Amino acid sequence: MATSRSSAGAGIGTLPRRGIAAHRGGAHTRPENTLAAFREAARIGAHQIELDVRRSADGQLVVIHDETVDRTTDGQGAVAELSLAELRRLDAGRFHGPAFAGERIPTLGEVLDAAPRNVWLNIQIKPGEPIAAAAARLIAERGRTGQAFLACGNAAAREARAADPQVLICNLVRQRSRRDYLAHALATGSDFIQLHFLRGPPEPELIADAHAAGLRVNYLAGPQPGGVAALFEAGVDFVLVDDVPTALEEASRIGIAPGASR
Numbered sequence: 001m002a003t004s005r006s007s008a009g010a011g012i013g014t015l016p017r018r019g020i021a022a023h024r025g026g027a028h029t030r031p032e033n034t035l036a037a038f039r040e041a042a043r044i045g046a047h048q049i050e051l052d053v054r055r056s057a058d059g060q061l062v063v064i065h066d067e068t069v070d071r072t073t074d075g076q077g078a079v080a081e082l083s084l085a086e087l088r089r090l091d092a093g094r095f096h097g098p099a100f101a102g103e104r105i106p107t108l109g110e111v112l113d114a115a116p117r118n119v120w121l122n123i124q125i126k127p128g129e130p131i132a133a134a135a136a137r138l139i140a141e142r143g144r145t146g147q148a149f150l151a152c153g154n155a156a157a158r159e160a161r162a163a164d165p166q167v168l169i170c171n172l173v174r175q176r177s178r179r180d181y182l183a184h185a186l187a188t189g190s191d192f193i194q195l196h197f198l199r200g201p202p203e204p205e206l207i208a209d210a211h212a213a214g215l216r217v218n219y220l221a222g223p224q225p226g227g228v229a230a231l232f233e234a235g236v237d238f239v240l241v242d243d244v245p246t247a248l249e250e251a252s253r254i255g256i257a258p259g260a261s262r
Contacts, residue, residue, distance in 0.1 A: 006107055011012035015147060016259055018237045019047025020251055022221055024065060026244035031096035035065045036105045041244055045258020048120035048238045053108050055131045060084040112142040119259060121148035126158045128168055132156035140164045149192055170194050178206055194218040207235035208225040229254050
């Protein structure tokens, strides 16, 4: 079984060892996948920021979760059929409340430029999006290779590593069991795995085995706030949540202090 490459990438030693990950930037308190969300997550001390990347009609890397803009903006249509200029005209904040009116869909480059250097960046490449190589090159150009990782499938990982062999990968190819998933992640030289609440609570023994092989472990928690202390007790490194303030408060009570943005 192959081992992971988690020791690769400059600057990893300066990043948090464990903590709270702001899922889509912290969608509970800010409009998801916007600079407003990412800046607030960093300001209050998130240890990792998760975001989603797709391609516009003119090949630009834009940060949005859905295939369409319908749910999170005041527009309609498929992201892949709208140019960056057209996407820029949409309001991506008003749906979350009038205080956020005017927030725009950011590009990946803008997010990389705005993010602090001591926060992990969990960049999910959506299935079917042929953008992994471009994302890897952009991460390298911005000097974020040791900080940002691509959460993606096998084909995207190969594409990314062909562009930059140092890019970090979180394997998202689900298998029949978590044990099979771990084996697959190791065989493909991944750096992170990401467990999901829909498949049940984390198994401490499996997490210990992942750590022994050099993998870091993310866990996407359920939509209800609370319960992160038990996840850390099981060995999870980073817990992905929408309600970042509540999770940071709970983590602080067990000795995981909020990160210091810089």
